[in-house]
Amino acid sequence: MKRLAFAYHPDYLLHAPPFEHPESPERLLAIVERLRTAGLLDRLIPVTPDYAAEEDILAVHGREYLEKLESACRRGDLTLDAEDTYLNRHSYNVALLSAGGAVAGSKAVAEGAADRAFCAIRPPGHHAGREAGMGFCLMNNVAVAAKYLQARHGVGKVFIVDWDVHHGNGTQSVFLEDPSVFFFSVHEHPTFLYPGTGRRWEIGKGKGEGTTLNAPMAPGAGDDEYRLTFEEMLTPAVERFRPEIILVSAGFDAHRDDPLADIQLSDEGFRFLTRRVAELSDAYCGGRMVAVLEGGYEIGSLTSCIEIHIRELLGE
Amino acid sequence: MQRNIVTVAPSASLFEARDRMREGNVRQIPVTGGDGRLAGILSDRDIRGAVLPGGLVPGFSAEDAEKFLKDTPVGKVMTRKVITATLSDTLEDAIVLMHDFKVNALPVVDRDGKVVGIISRTNVLEAFIDVLGIGEVSSRIEVIVPDKPGTLAQLAAIISSFHVNITSVLATGHVEAGKRANFFRIATLNVAPIKKAIEEAGFEILDPSRYTL
Ligand SMILES: [Zn+2]
Numbered sequence: 001m002k003r004l005a006f007a008y009h010p011d012y013l014l015h016a017p018p019f020e021h022p023e024s025p026e027r028l029l030a031i032v033e034r035l036r037t038a039g040l041l042d043r044l045i046p047v048t049p050d051y052a053a054e055e056d057i058l059a060v061h062g063r064e065y066l067e068k069l070e071s072a073c074r075r076g077d078l079t080l081d082a083e084d085t086y087l088n089r090h091s092y093n094v095a096l097l098s099a100g101g102a103v104a105g106s107k108a109v110a111e112g113a114a115d116r117a118f119c120a121i122r123p124p125g126h127h128a129g130r131e132a133g134m135g136f137c138l139m140n141n142v143a144v145a146a147k148y149l150q151a152r153h154g155v156g157k158v159f160i161v162d163w164d165v166h167h168g169n170g171t172q173s174v175f176l177e178d179p180s181v182f183f184f185s186v187h188e189h190p191t192f193l194y195p196g197t198g199r200r201w202e203i204g205k206g207k208g209e210g211t212t213l214n215a216p217m218a219p220g221a222g223d224d225e226y227r228l229t230f231e232e233m234l235t236p237a238v239e240r241f242r243p244e245i246i247l248v249s250a251g252f253d254a255h256r257d258d259p260l261a262d263i264q265l266s267d268e269g270f271r272f273l274t275r276r277v278a279e280l281s282d283a284y285c286g287g288r289m290v291a292v293l294e295g296g297y298e299i300g301s302l303t304s305c306i307e308i309h310i311r312e313l314l315g316e
Numbered sequence: 317m318q319r320n321i322v323t324v325a326p327s328a329s330l331f332e333a334r335d336r337m338r339e340g341n342v343r344q345i346p347v348t349g350g351d352g353r354l355a356g357i358l359s360d361r362d363i364r365g366a367v368l369p370g371g372l373v374p375g376f377s378a379e380d381a382e383k384f385l386k387d388t389p390v391g392k393v394m395t396r397k398v399i400t401a402t403l404s405d406t407l408e409d410a411i412v413l414m415h416d417f418k419v420n421a422l423p424v425v426d427r428d429g430k431v432v433g434i435i436s437r438t439n440v441l442e443a444f445i446d447v448l449g450i451g452e453v454s455s456r457i458e459v460i461v462p463d464k465p466g467t468l469a470q471l472a473a474i475i476s477s478f479h480v481n482i483t484s485v486l487a488t489g490h491v492e493a494g495k496r497a498n499f500f501r502i503a504t505l506n507v508a509p510i511k512k513a514i515e516e517a518g519f520e521i522l523d524p525s526r527y528t529l
Contacts, residue, residue, distance in 0.1 A: 220525025
C-alpha cells in the first residue's frame with residue numbers, strides 16, 4: 001500500500017459564492033464526508049497547507065494581477081472581469097491557500113513523507129493564466145506546484161496530466177514555451193466547450209514546442225475513447241519525456257452525470273485514468289504523483305469518483 | 317483589407333516582382349501604373365507559368381531562367397482583366413466575388429481606379445475566425461428555434477438575464493423544415509443554468525453528441 005498525503009484546510013470553505021453557483025464549498029464538504037464514511041480519511045497522511053509563499057506565486061502570476069485581485073476582494077467586488085468567476089472578501093487568501101495546498105502535497109511527496117498526494121483544494125486553478133483569473137479559477141494551483149518543485153526541490157522535468165473536461169488553458173499558457181514542463185490535456189473539443197482552446201495542433205512554442213499535447217474529445221465520448229487516448233497519446237508522451245514527477249489536474253466534470261459538459265465517462269473510467277497515471281508514475285518517476293482537485297460539479301459523481309481515485313492512489 | 321500593399325510597375329521585371337512578393341509574403345501583387353491606377357494583377361502562378369515553356373527546352377539552366385525573369389516585363393505576363401472590390405463593397409460582396417470568379421485575391425480600388433488595398437483568402441478566413449468568436453474564451457450553445465420572428469431576441473434576453481456577454485451569434489437553417497439553428501458563443505464556463513432556462517422557455521438545445529465533428 002502507498003502512503004498517501006491528503007492536503008485540506010477548513011478555510012477552503014470561506015470562498016463562497018454570493019449567488020447560486022456550481023463551484024461551491026459544498027463540493028469539498030461532501031468529499032471529506034464521503035472519505036470519512038468510507039473509512040478512508042484515517043488511512044491518509046494529513047498535511048495542513050499554508051498560504052503559498054509570495055515568490056512561489058510570482059513564479060506563475062504577475063504582480064499587477066495579484067494586486068488587482070486582492071483589491072477587488074477588499075472592495076467587495078462580486079466577480080472578476082470574467083463574470084462567471086465570483087469573489088468574496090476571503091477569496092484572495094483562500095486562493096493563496098489553495099495554491100498552498102498544491103504546494104503542501106508536492107512538498108510531502110518531494111521530501112518523501114508520502115509516496116503520492118491528493119490535494120482537496122478550491123478554488124480550482126487550471127484556467128487561471130499569468131495575468132487573469134477566469135472559469136472559476138483565481139490562481140493556477142498546479143502551475144504553482146510545478147514551479148515550486150523545480151525551484152525548491154531541484155526537480156528538473158515535471159509532467160502535468162489535465163483530465164478536467166475543460167481545456168487547461170491557463171496551465172498551457174504558463175508552460176507553452178517551457179521545455180521542462182510537459183502539459184498534456186484531454187478535454188471536450190473546444191468547438192463545443194469552454195474555454196474554446198486545446199486544439200490538436202497546439203503543441204507548444206519555441207523551446208517548448210513538443211512539450212504541450214492536446215487531446216480534444218468529441219461530445220459523447222466516454223471510457224473507450226479516453227482509454228485509447230491514454231494508450232496512444234499519454235503513455236508514449238510520458239515514456240519519451242521521462243519526468244521526475246507527475247502532477248494531475250484532477251477534475252471530475254467529464255463524468256456522464258456532470259451537467260457542465262457532454263463527455264460520458266463512468267466511475268470505472270475515472271478508475272482507469274487514475275490507475276494508468278499511477279502506473280506511469282511508478283514506471284518512470286519513482287511513483288511520485290500529486291493530484292490536485294479542479295472541477296467536478298455533480299456531488300454524487302464527484303464524491304464517488306474521488307473515493308475511487310483515493311483508493312487507486314492508495315494502491316488498494 | 318490590407319492597406320499596406322506591395323505593388324509593382326508594368327515595366328518592372330518578373331524577377332523584381334518575384335522578389336517583392338517574397339519580401340511581402342504574398343502570392344499575388346497588383347500591378348499599378350505611375351498614376352497609382354490598377355493595370356493588372358500578377359500571381360506567383362503567372363510567373364511559374366511564364367518560365368515553364370523555357371524549362372521544357374533542352375539545356376535550359378537556372379541561369380537561363382533567371383535571365384528570362386530579368387528580361388521579361390511584368391506587363392507582358394500579368395492578368396489585365398482583374399476582378400476588383402470597391403471601397404463600398406462589403407465583406408459579403410468580397411466573399412461572393414472571390415467564390416464566383418474563382419480568384420484568390422481582390423485588389424480594392426477607389427473611385428479613380430487607384431489601388432488602396434487588397435483582400436486575400438487569408439483575410440477572409442481571419443474575418444471568419446473573428447466573427448465566429450473562435451479563440452475568445454467562451455462556451456457554445458446550439459439552440460433549435462421555430463422559424464419565426466422574435467426568437468433570437470427572446471434567447472438573447474434569457475442569456476442577458478444571467479449577466480453574461482454574448483461574444484458571437486450565428487443563425488442558420490436547420491435540417492428540419494420550419495426550424496432554424498442559432499449558435500451562441502457566451503463568455504462563461506457556467507452554461508448549465510442558461511441551457512436549463514432556454515429549455516424551460518420551450519426551446520430545444522442541440523445535444524452536440526448528436527452531430528459529428
Ligand atoms: Zn472543468
